[in-house]
Amino acid sequence: xxxxxxxxxxxxxxxxxxxxxxxxxxxxxxxxxxxxxxxxxxxxxxxxxxxxxxxxxxxxxxxxxxxxxxxxxxxxxxxxxxxxxxxxxxxxxxxxxxxxxxxxxxxxxxxxxxxxxxxxxxxxxxxxxxxxxxx
Numbered sequence: 459x460x461x462x463x464x465x466x467x468x469x470x471x472x473x474x475x476x477x478x479x480x481x482x483x484x485x486x487x488x489x490x491x492x493x494x495x496x497x498x499x500x501x502x503x504x505x506x507x508x509x510x511x512x513x514x515x516x517x518x519x520x521x522x523x524x525x526x527x528x529x530x531x532x533x534x535x536x537x538x539x540x541x542x543x544x545x546x547x548x549x550x551x552x553x554x555x556x557x558x559x560x561x562x563x564x565x566x567x568x569x570x571x572x573x574x575x576x577x578x579x580x581x582x583x584x585x586x587x588x589x590x591x592x593x
Contacts, residue, residue, distance in 0.1 A: 459479045459480075459493075459494075459511075459515075460479070460493075460494035460495070461477040461478060461479050461494060461513045462477065462478060462479075462492075462493075462494040462495075462496075462532055462533070462534055463476075463477060463478075463532070463533050463534065464476065464477065464478040464481055464510065464534045464535075464536070465533070465534070465535045465536070466510075466535075466536045466538065466541055467535070467536075467537050467538070468525075468537075468538050468539070468540065468541045469539065473520075473538075473541045473543070474510065476512065476513065477512070477513040478510050478511060478512055478513065478534070479493070479494070479511040479512070479513060479515065480492065480493055480509075480510070480511040481508070481509075481510055481511075481534060481536065482507075482508065482509040482510075483503060483506065483507075483508040483509075483522050483527065483536065484503065484504040484505060484506030484507070484508075484522070485501045485502060485503055485504050485527065486501065486502045486503070486504045487501070489506070490527070492527075492529060492534055494532070495532065496529050496534070497529070498529055498530050498531070499527070499528065499529040500526070500527070500528045500529075500530075501526070501527050502524075502525070502526060502527075503522060503523075503524055503525040503526060503527050503536070503538060503539075504524075505522075505523045505524065505581055505582065505585055506522065506585055506588075507519060507520070507521065507522070507585065507588055507589050508520045508521075508522035508536070508538075508541070518543060518544070519543075519544040519589050519593075520541055520542055520543045520544060520589060521540065521541070521542045521544075521547060521582075521585045521586045521588075521589045522536070522538050522540070522541050523538065523539055523540040523541075523582060523585060524538065524539035524540065525537045525538035525539045525541075540582075542586065542589075544589045544590060547586050547589060547590055549587075549590055552583055552586045552587050552590065553583075553587075555579060555582070555583040555586075556580060556583035556584065556587065558579070559576050559577075559579040559580035559583060560580060562576040562579075563576045563577065563580065
């Protein structure tokens with residue numbers, strides 16, 4: 459399969475810079491798969507799992523939350539607000555975040571903004587947990 463240059467950056471630094479055969483990620487309008495020779499493209503990134511098939515055919519999974527995805531001139535750049543490789547996700551931290559968010563959502567005295575923030579926290583925990591599940 460033909461490869462393309464892929465760069466993944468976050469506010470914390472570079473997560474990946476190399477060749478890839480495929481990038482799969484969630485955008486704000488649905489899932490997208492990028493292959494070599496993809497047309498130029500720009501979209502906002504949603505919240506979900508990202509999968510990168512590297513040049514040697516290995517598939518790496520990550521939690522990818524927010525940002526922008528661009529394809530221009532054959533180069534692909536994923537600028538993510540949060541990007542965590544599966545092997546870097548702490549399962550105990552994910553479970554604690556999920557439990558805390560669910561406990562907060564169970565309260566009756568939340569303001570609309572507090573409910574919105576707790577719901578987002580729960581969604582992030584579920585994305586991370588999903589990346590940890592075996593495929």
